[in-house]
Amino acid sequence: MRKQKLIYSGLALILPLLLVGCGAAGGSSAVNGGSVRILTTSEAKHLLLELPYRYKFRPVALPRGASGALAGTAIGRHHTVLHFGLALGQEPYPVPVPRSGTEEAYGYGGFVYTDDLEVPGKHGKWEPGPQYKTNAQWNEAGHMEVQMEEKLCRAETGEPCHEG
Numbered sequence: 001m002r003k004q005k006l007i008y009s010g011l012a013l014i015l016p017l018l019l020v021g022c023g024a025a026g027g028s029s030a031v032n033g034g035s036v037r038i039l040t041t042s043e044a045k046h047l048l049l050e051l052p053y054r055y056k057f058r059p060v061a062l063p064r065g066a067s068g069a070l071a072g073t074a075i076g077r078h079h080t081v082l083h084f085g086l087a088l089g090q091e092p093y094p095v096p097v098p099r100s101g102t103e104e105a106y107g108y109g110g111f112v113y114t115d116d117l118e119v120p121g122k123h124g125k126w127e128p129g130p131q132y133k134t135n136a137q138w139n140e141a142g143h144m145e146v147q148m149e150e151k152l153c154r155a156e157t158g159e160p161c162h163e164g
Helices: 041-049 135-157
Strands: 007-009 012-014 028-031 034-037 054-057 068-075 081-088 111-115 118-120 126-128
Touching: 034 135, 041 054, 041 068, 041 081, 041 135, 081 135, 111 135
Parallel strands: none
Antiparallel strands: 007 012, 028 034, 054 068, 068 081, 081 111, 118 126
16 A cells, blocks of 8 residues: 555645545455455554554544544654554544644555654754654654554555555
8 A cells, every 4th residue: 555645734634535435443445456444443552552662542532534543652662752643444534643733644545644753843844853862763763653554554454555
């Protein structure tokens, strides 16, 4: 599956065109010729907990169009902190993440993932989140992001969501 960046335009969020199909939470639908199983909040949380990170989850309102949602912080071995949001469903609006909002949200057919790996900086340019003090933390945060997305994609489709 290809990563589709969500675009924030004024107050409206425009969802990726590749998020198509129909189905319900815990059901499946056809996306790009393949089958996507929409995960429940509990399933997504258990999948993330299988990764080698500590988590602190926070309550989150269910975004429009979502059948489930998670938000929290993943903590890596270098004391790397990655704040993330996860909206589950066919065409859910993303879960905002402090500092980055929904600007860097990516949809994968059955979920939309957001994090604060990069945040808006001076003059509107994106820069690493201020919590990354070392190259090891920055590199680990990127790895954490990919592992989290891949874990969920493989559970939904049996295939990776990133190419290469």
